[in-house]
Amino acid sequence: MELIYIKELSKSYGKTRVLDKLSVSYESGKIYGLVGENGAGKTTLFNCIMGVTDYDGEIRKSSKMVVGYMPAESFFYSLITGKEYLEFCIKAKGKKMDAKAIDSLNKVFQLPLERFASDYSTGMKKKLALMSLLLQENDLYILDEPFNGVDLYGCIQLKRIIRELKDKGKTVIISSHLINTLHELCDEIDFLDAHAIRKRYIQASIDEIEQDILNRENSNM
Numbered sequence: 428m429e430l431i432y433i434k435e436l437s438k439s440y441g442k443t444r445v446l447d448k449l450s451v452s453y454e455s456g457k458i459y460g461l462v463g464e465n466g467a468g469k470t471t472l473f474n475c476i477m478g479v480t481d482y483d484g485e486i487r488k489s490s491k492m493v494v495g496y497m498p499a500e501s502f503f504y505s506l507i508t509g510k511e512y513l514e515f516c517i518k519a520k521g522k523k524m525d526a527k528a529i530d531s532l533n534k535v536f537q538l539p540l541e542r543f544a545s546d547y548s549t550g551m552k553k554k555l556a557l558m559s560l561l562l563q564e565n566d567l568y569i570l571d572e573p574f575n576g577v578d579l580y581g582c583i584q585l586k587r588i589i590r591e592l593k594d595k596g597k598t599v600i601i602s603s604h605l606i607n608t609l610h611e612l613c614d615e616i617d618f619l620d621a622h623a624i625r626k627r628y629i630q631a632s633i634d635e636i637e638q639d640i641l642n643r644e645n646s647n648m
């Protein structure tokens with residue numbers, strides 16, 4: 428089933444064109460990767476999908492779908508504990524607080540939930556943001572650079588969690604610069620380049636993707 432259909436999406440900041448007639452679609456139950464150089468427009472694409480920025484073109488989303496978005500950098504108010512943050516996020520989605528679910532999930536994440544979230548390390552903040560999404564039970568998870576700053580143990584756990592989401596029929600879109608990790612996890616990988624999705628890789632080898640990226644770099648020289 429098609430969850431998101433994007434046609435000719437364009438977005439500029441002032442005179443800087445970031446996305447230009449980008450078309451792509453996402454089906455339910457799959458894990459999608461999004462790669463592209465710094466500034467290619469990955470976060471901008473996510474912001475357009477989430478409707479937090481204006482754009483030209485068409486984005487059609489399944490009406491019943493609940494989306495959870497983990498930005499590359501989460502913001503936490505000071506004087507809010509990890510636990511209070513989770514409570515806030517769960518309530519914001521109209522769900523009931525389930526202390527057992529939090530405890531059970533925190534056996535994996537091992538966060539000091541009684542401490543102020545603003546004092547967490549980068550990786551701990553990522554884990555807290557992800558924990559809040561998982562507790563909300565969304566249909567689609569958009570994760571912007573979820574592995575950045577997360578330790579080895581956390582990355583292994585995160586990969587498992589993402590696979591479990593897929594097993595439950597959820598859809599996940601992940602942007603990352605870690606091509607090996609995306610290759611391990613994703614059903615399909617999109618290469619965002621020159622303001623649009625240049626290529627979608629399905630069951631492609633790492634070599635093929637890397638070669639295309641290198642060729643792209645060389646073609647600019």
Ligand SMILES: Nc1ncnc2c1ncn2[C@@H]1O[C@H](COP(=O)(O)OP(=O)(O)OP(=O)(O)O)[C@@H](O)[C@H]1O
Nearest residue numbers: 440443445463464465466467468469470471472499
């Ligand atoms: N609010 C904004 N105002 C002006 N320019 C912006 C804004 N947000 C993003 N940009 C510009 O849009 C372009 C795309 O940025 P974006 O953050 O979407 O890229 P990205 O692919 O996510 O990059 P990275 O891999 O470095 O995270 C960049 O040139 C950036 O400077």
